[in-house]
Amino acid sequence: xxxxxxxxxxxxxxxxxxxxxxxxxxxxxxxxxxxxxxxxxxxxxxxxxxxxxxxxxxxxxxxxxxxxxxxxxxxxxxxxxxxxxxxxxxxxxxxxxxxxxxxxxxxxxxxxx
Amino acid sequence: xxxxxxxxxxxxxxxxxxxxxxxxxxxxxxxxxxxxxxxxxxxxxxxxxxxxxxxxxxxxxxxxxxxxxxxxxxxxxxxxxxxxxxxxxxxxxxxxxxxxxxxxxxxxxxxx
Numbered sequence: 001x002x003x004x005x006x007x008x009x010x011x012x013x014x015x016x017x018x019x020x021x022x023x024x025x026x027x028x029x030x031x032x033x034x035x036x037x038x039x040x041x042x043x044x045x046x047x048x049x050x051x052x053x054x055x056x057x058x059x060x061x062x063x064x065x066x067x068x069x070x071x072x073x074x075x076x077x078x079x080x081x082x083x084x085x086x087x088x089x090x091x092x093x094x095x096x097x098x099x100x101x102x103x104x105x106x107x108x109x110x111x112x113x
Numbered sequence: 114x115x116x117x118x119x120x121x122x123x124x125x126x127x128x129x130x131x132x133x134x135x136x137x138x139x140x141x142x143x144x145x146x147x148x149x150x151x152x153x154x155x156x157x158x159x160x161x162x163x164x165x166x167x168x169x170x171x172x173x174x175x176x177x178x179x180x181x182x183x184x185x186x187x188x189x190x191x192x193x194x195x196x197x198x199x200x201x202x203x204x205x206x207x208x209x210x211x212x213x214x215x216x217x218x219x220x221x222x223x224x225x
Contacts, residue, residue: 002155035215042201042217043156058214090155101146102203104155 006091006105018079021108025093032074037088081112119219132189134219136202146203147187194225
């Protein structure tokens with residue numbers, strides 16, 4: 001158990017819908033990262049927050065947004081879902097901003113039908 | 114584009130053999146990390162090597178880093194069937210902000 005909690009574990013939804021994925025980082029970790037992993041693909045970095053502030057953006061679509069709340073949990077919002085958004089979405093947390101080990105949650109498997 | 118690229122993309126070996134995976138990256142880094150992912154599961158951190166280190170060991174794992182060539186290698190000795198997984202390298206890309214950026218991964222299959 002990495003200490004990073006992601007909910008829900010599985011999500012099936014229709015095209016055009018909006019979903020929210022939630023991540024609770026390890027206790028004491030200030031950085032939260034979101035990644036997307038499509039079938040047989042590597043991890044695509046989406047976005048990073050550090051202590052509530054957005055720190056870096058990767059290949060995140062405009063239909064996607066995220067935030068980190070004062071209690072440091074984070075949410076990733078995916079809207080106007082398309083079939084191609086079906087993927088595993090991972091959250092990771094670390095103490096610092098990238099110079100330390102990142103701990104991963106078990107992921108949320110999103111299926112868009 | 115991905116910061117890191119692992120090579121080979123896939124590797125199949127017999128149990129007991131050594132497995133070597135390579136990672137190349139593009140920009141200067143402060144550290145490089147290796148992770149393992151069992152199919153469809155979260156990633157597990159294996160080892161972190163800093164830019165001023167050349168080699169690091171952890172159990173059956175040996176990681177080397179050559180910053181002049183912007184490359185790293187992960188050696189798993191005496192492989193076991195349980196080592197079957199995908200292996201990713203990740204860098205704290207020093208391109209403005211620090212973030213953990215992953216390569217495309219090497220799929221390792223260890224045949225019993």
